[in-house]
Amino acid sequence: MIYIDVEKKLFSSSGEIDLKVNVKIKKGEFIAIKGSSGSGKTTLLRIIAGLEKSKGEIIVFDKVWQNEKIFLPPQKREVGFVFQDYALFPNMSVLDNLLYVNKDKKFALKLLEMVDLISLKDRYPQMLSGGQKQRVALIRAIIKKPKILLLDEPFSALDPIMREKLQNDLILIHKEFKLTTIMVSHMPSEIYKLANRVVTIEKGEILNISSAINSLLGCKGSEKFSIEGKIIDIIKADILNIAIIDIGNKLVEVVISEYEKEQLKIGDIVSISTKAFNLNISKKG
Numbered sequence: 706m707i708y709i710d711v712e713k714k715l716f717s718s719s720g721e722i723d724l725k726v727n728v729k730i731k732k733g734e735f736i737a738i739k740g741s742s743g744s745g746k747t748t749l750l751r752i753i754a755g756l757e758k759s760k761g762e763i764i765v766f767d768k769v770w771q772n773e774k775i776f777l778p779p780q781k782r783e784v785g786f787v788f789q790d791y792a793l794f795p796n797m798s799v800l801d802n803l804l805y806v807n808k809d810k811k812f813a814l815k816l817l818e819m820v821d822l823i824s825l826k827d828r829y830p831q832m833l834s835g836g837q838k839q840r841v842a843l844i845r846a847i848i849k850k851p852k853i854l855l856l857d858e859p860f861s862a863l864d865p866i867m868r869e870k871l872q873n874d875l876i877l878i879h880k881e882f883k884l885t886t887i888m889v890s891h892m893p894s895e896i897y898k899l900a901n902r903v904v905t906i907e908k909g910e911i912l913n914i915s916s917a918i919n920s921l922l923g924c925k926g927s928e929k930f931s932i933e934g935k936i937i938d939i940i941k942a943d944i945l946n947i948a949i950i951d952i953g954n955k956l957v958e959v960v961i962s963e964y965e966k967e968q969l970k971i972g973d974i975v976s977i978s979t980k981a982f983n984l985n986i987s988k989k990g
């Protein structure tokens with residue numbers, strides 16, 4: 706079991722917030738952390754990695770990483786960390802980037818096979834695409850055989866196809882090595898695919914911890930369909946008022962009443978749902 710019970714004062718643009726997190730994580734779990742910008746998600750990962758000091762304790766499989774007397778430095782914490790920007794050594798080939806961390810060449814080659822990069826093992830980072838670099842960064846974090854894998858929005862800079870490829874690689878890797886993983890992500894589809902449990906943090910505090918389904922899907926029993934989005938415009942077309950709603954990487958148009966038009970404004974996060982109609986779902990193409 707991993708026990709994380711930490712506190713730190715953060716100075717955000719909107720004032721001071723207390724980051725206060727108390728969570729228990731089982732070995733092999735895949736935890737997603739979500740929450741609005743500035744809520745303290747990255748700082749929490751940095752505290753776990755030992756890159757930032759905080760009050761409180763972190764105990765990982767009976768080993769104290771920090772408490773009031775002990776503070777293990779990052780290199781003694783056995784974490785693998787992947788950020789949005791791949792920090793590979795530019796003067797080393799892909800294989801050497803891996804061997805620098807762990808000399809086990811057989812394991813390095815196995816990981817390269819798993820993420821389809823074996824044919825690029827002698828290339829230097831500047832000759833790789835963003836997605837390829839990020840796959841190297843991922844397996845470089847794993848080759849250490851860390852106790853905890855920390856991922857900070859690791860795929861958000863990638864295009865949707867490459868992102869999906871990396872998510873699938875990560876599922877494969879998580880299945881094979883059962884690494885306890887904590888991933889910060891904003892993307893509901895990514896969280897849904899990968900995580901067992903979701904921790905929602907707002908202004909430094911845990912709002913709730915629940916399964917991915919409960920955390921992400923807002924459909925109540927009485928509704929046939931429910932989706933969340935952000936209003937980006939409200940327009941008039943003939944006599945109709947139409948709200949244009951961003952639901953991720955798509956826009957939808959919803960006809961709204963005069964009353965709804967008065968209540969809603971651009972920037973509102975809204976839930977669109979229906980109880981009365983049967984929805985038809987048909988395959989395209």
Ligand SMILES: Nc1ncnc2c1ncn2[C@@H]1O[C@H](COP(=O)(O)OP(=O)(O)OP(=O)(O)O)[C@@H](O)[C@H]1O
Pocket residue numbers: 714715716717718740741742743744745746747748749757
């Ligand atoms: N060492 C620190 N001491 C005090 N405040 C900090 C420290 N590190 C970060 N902060 C502040 O804490 C707030 C939370 O930052 P953090 O990067 O953890 O948020 P986040 O939830 O990851 O946001 P985003 O989703 O935008 O990446 C920010 O306003 C930041 O300026």
